[in-house]
Amino acid sequence: MMRFFSLVLAAFALPVVVGCGDAVPPAPSAPPSLLLAAEPTGSVSVLDAKGKAAGDEVVVIGRVSDIAKGFAAFTLTDTSVEYCGEGAESCGCPTPWDYCCEEERAKASRMPVELRDKKGEPVQAADIGLRLLDLVVVRGTLAGTESGGLMILAKDGWYRSDRPKLPEGLDWP
DSSP states (O other): OHHHHHHHHHHHHHHHHHHOOOOOOOOOOSSSOOOSSSSOSSEEEHHHTSSSSSSEEEEEEEEEEEEHHHHHEEEEETSSSSSSSSSSOOOSOTTSSOOGGGGHHHHEEEEEEEEBOTTTTBBBBBOOOOTOOOOOEEEEEEEEEESSOEEEEEEEEEEEEOOOOOTTOOOOO
């Protein structure tokens, strides 16, 4: 009987002991809406934006080529670079949602986009409402990166202008 009482007491005490440690942070959730209701006007290409200076206000159009998991951040690729599934003649790539057929050109035509909070910290988000190859228009400010390039600090989200379709029988990653 004493052994049973000890087990019951231990079972009730365990949550108290576990609860005394560091609090577990809540899981990130998507901000109410990262998609703008209307397309910002006056957009320039990613390549044109790369020719501007840090601190410049910009509206940039490009295709999503990478999405940061857990954050309101992604990479835009200039629309002059064809993705593998674009155009009448496909390169026969098994991953038509990427730029592996034009990888070198695509690398030189990319720019990261990030939404930050009022403290300047990256916004956490489980879902940003975008997928690879979405044509997106972003309004924001250019900022320098550690590697010496530029990135777009989005003002309040982005506008998805187009969402291409994959060939029959393929699914988005």
